Amino acid sequence: MNIGQASARSGVSAKMVRHYEAIGLLAAARSNNGYRVYGDRDIAVLRFIRHARDLGFPLEDVRRLLALWRDRGRASAEVKQLALAHVAALETKADSLRSMAASLRHLADHCHGDDRPDCPILEDLARKELGR
Amino acid sequence: MNIGQASARSGVSAKMVRHYEAIGLLAAARSNNGYRVYGDRDIAVLRFIRHARDLGFPLEDVRRLLALWRDRGRASAEVKQLALAHVAALETKADSLRSMAASLRHLADHCHGDDRPDCPILEDLARKELGR
DNA sequence: CTTGACCTTCCCATTGTGGTAATGCCCACC
DNA sequence: GGTGGGCATTACCACAATGGGAAGGTCAAG
Structure with a gap:
């Protein structure tokens, strides 16, 4: 899945998807042509971020929430x-x-x-x- | 009166006083040495701006309010x-x-x-x- | 004449998002 | 084989309002 489709499915603009990657909230694989490649797991992460943003969490808080979410034993x-x-x-x-x-x-x-x-x-x- | 005292008397930081001037809310005279010079009228303007900001008016609104304020016949x-x-x-x-x-x-x-x-x-x- | 307080301009950072430009890849169609 | 359209890439610039700091000029007191 390329960034356009990931954006459509997550409700996060492609612009922001790249930004979130730049600030380390997300890590996308790259295919041969240099395009970012996303899987269902990434869509889930992007939606998580969007929901948190909808609740007004600043990105730094989102970062912590993501870390906690990923930490099974939190x-x-x-x-x-x-x-x-x-x-x-x-x-x-x-x-x-x-x-x-x-x-x-x-x-x-x-x-x-x-x-x-x-x-x-x-x-x-x-x-x-x-x-x- | 120099900018430091104007700042103290108006409650607007010197930084912001310069900024307000840069975006055209305020025009300060200059003395020979290049220092900005303020009078009581300017203090009143700065206070006006601060009060408007305290009420949450964005600077563009403040600009309009200032114009109306100055317009005796508004x-x-x-x-x-x-x-x-x-x-x-x-x-x-x-x-x-x-x-x-x-x-x-x-x-x-x-x-x-x-x-x-x-x-x-x-x-x-x-x-x-x-x-x- | 030096010191310190004050002033000047210019640049950078913040927060989160959008825009835009130049460039490149890929696919389909003629 | 070309060409065009759609999508991708990076790299800047912008917003609003404020603060921070550097590098330098000015002035008054000691």
């Missing part, structure tokens, strides 16, 4: 710990975005949004700061 | 529209992160997290896909 505790740390990071990030959205929505709620130039949003952005 | 409707679009983007992103976190937490909840290798998290990442 302790699930390690995986769980990694996952929970990531959950925490996701929630922190989500909270931060939510809080930005709330502040901004509050400002927008007090903005007439008509032809007049008067605007609490801009006023807030331009607010003076004490100290500094 | 319509607040434009600002409000920009703000609300950004609120929507923030919320979409936050929802996406929350949903990732929820999925992953669900998986983690069913993982023993002990010495045994059995792990639903890895099993899910490695799940087969129909079709494709």
Whole structure:
């Protein structure tokens, strides 16, 4: 199987397949012509990576998860710990975005949004700061 | 005022002050020695940028907001529209992160997290896909 | 005159993905 | 035997926003 088909079957772009290989997540065999050759095992790996990415794991975490996955004797505790740390990071990030959205929505709620130039949003952005 | 003090008073790193200038958000005068020179007006602009960044506005939005801010006769409707679009983007992103976190937490909840290798998290990442 | 703090520009790294260009292989068709 | 189209290869460049650092100029105090 060449990279095009591997990409189609895994849902990972060919570009990214090469990239993942470049950073050592994947090792593909080469045929005589220099083309990368993939088997079902590789498709499984690529899908694994995609699923992990869909859950927002950064590639460095994916690397560790792959290592654990391949390690038949791993302790699930390690995986769980990694996952929970990531959950925490996701929630922190989500909270931060939510809080930005709330502040901004509050400002927008007090903005007439008509032809007049008067605007609490801009006023807030331009607010003076004490100290500094 | 040189860049160091402008940075201290605005809360924007000197590095970023130069960057904002490079992408045209800011124009600083130069003194004989080639040093950038800032006045109170520039500090206000830098603070404005920082506040907008704190609310998660990308720099392209900041550019527009700055233009509106400087435009004495702007319509607040434009600002409000920009703000609300950004609120929507923030919320979409936050929802996406929350949903990732929820999925992953669900998986983690069913993982023993002990010495045994059995792990639903890895099993899910490695799940087969129909079709494709 | 030296030292140290500050300034300058320029380059590199990050994270993950996409684009694009130049080039090469392979197969099918005439 | 050629030729064209589709797929492959590598090697760059780009994004957004920020930080890091090197190599050098400037200035004020000692």
